[in-house]
Amino acid sequence: MAMLKVDHLTKSFGGVTAISKLHFEAPEQQVYSIIGPNGAGKTTLFNMLSGIYVPDTGSIQLNGEEIIGKRPHAVAEMGVSRTFQNLQLFFNMTVLDNVAVGCHLRTDSGLFSSALRLPKVQHEERRARDWAVEALAFCGLDQYKDHDAGSLPYGVLKRIEIARALAVQPKLLLMDEPAAGLNDTETLEMRSLIRRISEAGITVMLVEHNMGLVMEVSDRILVIDYGSRLAEGTPEEIQNDPKVIAAYLGGELQHAM
Ligand SMILES: Nc1ncnc2c1ncn2[C@@H]1O[C@H](COP(=O)(O)OP(=O)(O)O)[C@@H](O)[C@H]1O
Ligand SMILES: [Mg+2]
Numbered sequence: 001m002a003m004l005k006v007d008h009l010t011k012s013f014g015g016v017t018a019i020s021k022l023h024f025e026a027p028e029q030q031v032y033s034i035i036g037p038n039g040a041g042k043t044t045l046f047n048m049l050s051g052i053y054v055p056d057t058g059s060i061q062l063n064g065e066e067i068i069g070k071r072p073h074a075v076a077e078m079g080v081s082r083t084f085q086n087l088q089l090f091f092n093m094t095v096l097d098n099v100a101v102g103c104h105l106r107t108d109s110g111l112f113s114s115a116l117r118l119p120k121v122q123h124e125e126r127r128a129r130d131w132a133v134e135a136l137a138f139c140g141l142d143q144y145k146d147h148d149a150g151s152l153p154y155g156v157l158k159r160i161e162i163a164r165a166l167a168v169q170p171k172l173l174l175m176d177e178p179a180a181g182l183n184d185t186e187t188l189e190m191r192s193l194i195r196r197i198s199e200a201g202i203t204v205m206l207v208e209h210n211m212g213l214v215m216e217v218s219d220r221i222l223v224i225d226y227g228s229r230l231a232e233g234t235p236e237e238i239q240n241d242p243k244v245i246a247a248y249l250g251g252e253l254q255h256a257m
Helices: 042-049 072-077 095-104 111-116 119-138 154-167 184-199 211-217 235-239 242-256
Strands: 002-013 016-027 031-035 057-062 080-082 172-176 203-207 220-225 228-233
Touching: 002 042, 002 203, 016 031, 016 042, 016 203, 016 220, 016 228, 031 042, 031 211, 042 080, 042 172, 042 203, 072 080, 080 154, 095 119, 095 154, 119 154, 154 172, 154 184, 184 203, 184 211, 211 235, 220 235, 220 242, 228 235, 228 242
Parallel strands: 031 203, 031 220, 080 172, 172 203
Antiparallel strands: 002 016, 002 057, 220 228
């Protein structure tokens, strides 16, 4: 069954059409990857899927419910969580606090009750910490819990971002270039983490340039070029698609094999 259904999606910035009449269906509990050259519109797509950008036209349905028109926190409430292409961590905070911060997106206490630290708020803070601890363990990061994020290597920071996105217990996780800048060992760790997330029953959408990683972890792949759908299918179908090879994958794919 399709968890996410995107239809006729278009987004322009001035004269630039970043996403053009895009359609695809991402099945539940699979890894669905989106590949395409720089500037193809991948991050713009994620920004629409998470409610940050409002599309010009089209529809985005999560389990039959329309996302367009909802604010980012409401989309998060529906179970959509994400990581960013550029790290968005607080370097002067501990790892645990960085991860717990994600949960506050989903807590519903107003500023007034937060300021008074009413029991409901205290309960939510405890819950945020519990979920954060759980997510850190899941990502193999227990030992860094009390470290300042600023003191840790890049590969660990990328996983902290994922822990933060997981701490809210999402149904759909959008990962924007999780392996960018990682060395070979860190990339292998990332691959096994993506697999474990998927095995935990979370639907994963992956934007990534490392073709070896994409081909290994994906159930299906969508190829976009200049914001339009070029091809869609299993990794094997994509690798053998003459359109894809001609447009951009040829060299990189051979390199990845
Ligand atoms: N906020 C924005 N304002 C203007 N142009 C944008 C904005 N975001 C993206 N774009 C443009 O949209 C196109 C797609 O960008 P992006 O989605 O970042 O591509 P990708 O993630 O595939 O590299 C690019 O031409 C980019 O310059
Ligand atoms: Mg991008």
